[in-house]
Amino acid sequence: MAVPEIHFCRRCGHAVEQRVPPMEDRLRAVCPNCGYIDYVNPINVVGTVPVWQHEDGQPRILLCRRAIQPRRGYWTLPAGFMEVGETAAEGAARETREEAGAHIELEGLFSVLDAVHVRQVHLFYRARLLDLDLEPGPETIENALVRIDEIPWAALSFHSVRRVLQDWVADHRAGAFGVHTGTVEHRR
């Protein structure tokens, strides 16, 4: 697979060539001037399923309505790109703070989903909301705490969010949470 978005060397600025490097088996953007190889690899999206244990016995799930494209106006779980310098779990907690102002305690890995055609792996963690003080960030129009029977299935942002919520509801009903893997399309 060629790498069309790379035309120049990040390191020296020379025009790159599409070439199969020695000991490799696929095209890379290789700089003929300084030898730098600009590898492109899938990146991780990290997020949480933040849950409030309501006194009525019915859990409430924290959702965010997206203020940005793609899928502006649709509902999502808090999630975003993992950054350098953090663990996947730390990134998931950071996104939950940034998009909902939520205070959470992480409870464990829940989903590892491949979104091959967008070059992503989505990692979701279960989380316990510590309080109900929420503050939507700049990427969020509003937050909502929904019962299982209130999940807006037709207005979810991405297929991975739908998949994570489906697995969460099934595990909640079964009374035991596992770790789920699979492959998803990008859009719902």
Add this chain to the structure above:
Amino acid sequence: MAVPEIHFCRRCGHAVEQRVPPMEDRLRAVCPNCGYIDYVNPINVVGTVPVWQHEDGQPRILLCRRAIQPRRGYWTLPAGFMEVGETAAEGAARETREEAGAHIELEGLFSVLDAVHVRQVHLFYRARLLDLDLEPGPETIENALVRIDEIPWAALSFHSVRRVLQDWVADHRAGAFGVHTGTVEHRR
């Protein structure tokens, strides 16, 4: 955190600037000419724990002795960088073919380990060896099938390999395999 290795725009070749883009909170390599933002994110290393169910009842684990740096000459599990166009599991199976010529059947996600300081996440899968036809690839000096009491703990390549093997041995002894998460240093 600055991104010292990026000096020029991949897209247009202009010198980049370290700048905090609008709506973000950290420095990125931003092109003042075309506006391209060169994001740097952690990448995934994917691998397997390939096991042969020997007729003596003692499983054999497939290891590879590294023919390349870093840690040339040390023992590792088959693993390498996840590529665009594949799932994490497909990447793990590919690396197992490339480094050992092994024919395997994947059995499920086993480890998700953060290696923060090298900007990596390591995902390992359990795998069943289908036969004993092995063929070390160019990155491998030799392959070995070792009993649990033969694992060369002092000659393992990386801390993540040690951690995965420790967890595998513990789960094997307990008679049940889980999914393990944690943080590791790069070197053993």
